[in-house]
Amino acid sequence: MTAPGPREELLATGELGPAGVKLLYTSVRQAVRLRRLPPPPGAPVWTADALMEAAHDIVASRQGPARFAILAARSSDEASFRSQLFTLVMNDLASANRRSARGRLSERVKDVVADMPDVHVVNGKVILGAASDAPTASFADFVAAAAQVLVTVPQWDDQARRQAPVADAASVQALVRSVLALAPRGLPHRDLVAVLAHRLGVHDAPQPVDQDALEMLAPSALDDPAQVAVDSVRGRQLLDQLMVEQQMVLPYLEESVRDIAELTGLRRSKAWQVAQSTRLRLADLLADEPDAVQVLGAATDLARTRWGLG
């Protein structure tokens, strides 16, 4: 009798079984290698423990259950499940790699706020108690209020694989209450995080959007050769705002889907999707461009050169 596959296990029990755990671990190892992701801080290589930790984080993340539910539903057999899980893992690791300290703080605040019975999220705003129409204080006032809160940083083993939190849960709760007390109408989550980031010295911004697998095909950006012609410079700027696959189809937007697929090596359905998104993107980027035709022409020439296209 054949052992059940990862998808079958998941559908049978609602949990990852032994085959699912093994597949997840393997996917992480393969994704790390294929995307050349750096090992965790302080580690010279990706050890088995580091890989295991990364796999665990994917399942344990706030979106973990929803992502696995959609993964199970979108796949129709073990092969498509494996392929989609691999894409999920690759995107997640790349995203985590880019996610900054501020991104982590944002996630932390969400988790902490979820456990505060007196704090609610209404219409995208975080509100303490009942909302009122009283005026909201300024950013400086928020920061000043947060500065009055004593922050406790928990003791942390410097050998631990996970990074130390910037404050313990009680401190974060106290900070949230002190800030929201000055915002009777509530604060958008990102504004709340901005204040706490200021207070806790966490400054950079998160980039949580998924990447497409083909991004890995990108060579390092070319140095700016100080183009003399303005159109050429603008063309380069335009090109750099397109994703790799969009750059590849740029010279062929007037061609049939069959031709685009053949010329770029993309599957036809993928070629159609990319061409569609590229046209929409160009319409948006060139909306206010007085020399749209010339700029587009320059970008197309650059794309041909950059990707060695005919």
Next chain:
Amino acid sequence: MTTPHPEAIELADFVDGVADDVTAARVGKHLRTCAICAAIVEEARLVPVADDEPDLAAVAQRMSGELLPEKWRRGLVEQNIADPQAGQVWRLRTPDPFGDGPEVTGIAVVVTVGDDLLVAPVTADPQESTDPWTVHLPLDGAHFAVAVWVSLAQPVGFEALDVYLGDVEQAAVLAVHRALRRGQQPPAGLVLGGPVTPELREYRERLRSHLTLLGELRLTDHLSEANDEATSVDVVDAIRAAGWDLRRLGRETGLHAADARAVMNRSLALTESQQAAVNSALGMSASASVVPLPAPAFVRAVATPWRRHRFEKVAQVRQSDLWLFRAGQVAQPMAARNNAGEAADWDALVEQRLRRLEIEAGLREP
């Protein structure tokens, strides 16, 4: 000729040396002509990664816990179906419309039900990764919320519906859709996404085009193919080849000159008796020039999700293409005494045919 880039997972398997023989040969051949993929493989082999496996039992212990809600899980296993209604979450599934890729699947919420369905894609993205018209709603019976991208709602056919997975709050979806359509502000009291950044715009366009793929292919797209298979000579071509003028066509069919001209311009189809008269006069069997669309209620009776999996089981037994077999049912005209063209009539006729097919396939007792 350029060979398609391998999928990322195929490259990963190739690097690990675990790709099957066919895939390994195809990837190897591609690498000889594609410097980009060759560089990826070469660099991947240099990344220092542990090859030993940890104690997976211990890992499994840490990862234990329910990921799939019970209703969702049972829906997938039992291939649940329902009468489509706003607020329902469905899996959509169609073949690749361009015929060179795997099946296209997606998860979407029904926004409105009409001749087509208006559906909005569903993702697991967090609030900060979605746009201002994406409403985050808890799924019934689940401990998590899903993101419903109302701004990306598009029509799809009933034939794309595959599995009914659950429900989100119908009123919330409709309220956001109504406000968007009327150019109003998003309704208050809902958890919505944030402003659109360039990165988010890219991602959103990918979601949009993926959903478009699911609405692209319809069962009626194959009517002309089925017709072409039945007969190969077009009646208008045959009439022209025979050197008939409009008067001769009128004489054989009883058509007025204007209608005869419309037939020759392929804007009007001959009736069955007119077609028979022409065939008789020409001494051959020619096919109708204009492929008439079947009655919408008939198409709906075939396309309904209630019959999808049953048609597919019959197709599996017959070793036919699952989609084309169903499309073939739409292309086969149906007639019966007392059929007044009502939806219930078509429903009964299609059900009769499906039962007969199931009996022939050994899936049902006679």
